Amino acid sequence: MLRYVFVLVLAVGVLGDYQVTEEQRQQVRAAIGEVCKKANAEDKASEVQAAVHTFADCLKGLFNIDQIKTEIEEAKPNGALDEVFKKYCAKSSQLKACINTAITGVTPCVPSDLRAHLPTASNATDQIIDFVCYKDGDRIALFIAEDGPKCFQEKAEDIKTCAEKIKEGITSVDEAKALSTENKCKKLDELSSCVVSKLETCENSTPANMAESLFKFVKKASPCNTK
Template identity: 60%
Template structure:
């Protein structure tokens, strides 16, 4: 359930930040927020939640300019200085964590009580994910890009999308997801991991698949699945 909330929030941030989306998509997300708030007795918090999401977008944009980062990466590739680029941006990870924590606390009033209980765990998980990416000042992400990681993901985009669809079909509805035992949830997570890693193993270098596997393992170790 917590992941559904995170995905909605991420999509909503783009919609409400006036990114390249249609008015219909923007209104759909606003309606989803309104319904969630109303369902959880916080109809008066809709405006506040929308502002928190917009605030999150502005917070992130103040730290990273996508076009600037892209140019810096392209300029650094021929010089072998990608590590310097990511060292600079990874130094901003504490501020990014603050942006994310502000978002999760801001949307909390409109979440189901069973989801609110996991907000702390969600914050911790995102912190760990950022720490994973910025390990040794971003060495991992620098290596990922230098070894053609983005190109590999683009090449295998359809296969990865199929993995996601299989995962969604296995989980079924939100109600079905709630009824799954922890062992069943862990099994589905492992199946998703294997599917994505197998797809990436078809690329010309092993780095993207190895890094994806390491990331999935890292995420898994931060969940109850670690005990299984």
């Protein structure tokens, strides 16, 4: 289900005013048109494209990636990363509004059998933002300070292998949909264990601890939560 949502919503980098070619923009527009066509909502393609544009403008109004990178690099030597993330986490409610509006905007081109899951997707993104911005962003500040991004980059191929492993035996989207909740939860646990074990080989434990906490957070907010 998220495939349909994020193929459309995360097209902002192509439909927005970023450094991409006109050919790439046309490719994404064509992809949106195709998705809408499959959902029998070809006439809604322009509305969905407009929603993606609005989402891009909303994000650009909240965050300047180059500025954030500069602020992070300047804050690291002074141990002031918490102040940087506190400032941006103060915008979390606005970010949630941007995302939820975007999800609503792309709904016409989401297959009808998946639309019932959109509120869950919206709630999940809200909870992930809450996780990242817990205590004004202390978690993400610690993650950056402890070279978390570097660890994830170094283990990118290992993490990819973990993701591919849980897809073994599943050859189609229909087969994935047919999995019981119990089997889906088992695969989530397998993915969690695999990713955490790979990150534990990094120089420090913070990235692995962060990943483990995030998986637990996601599981608690899902049907897999048995407590």
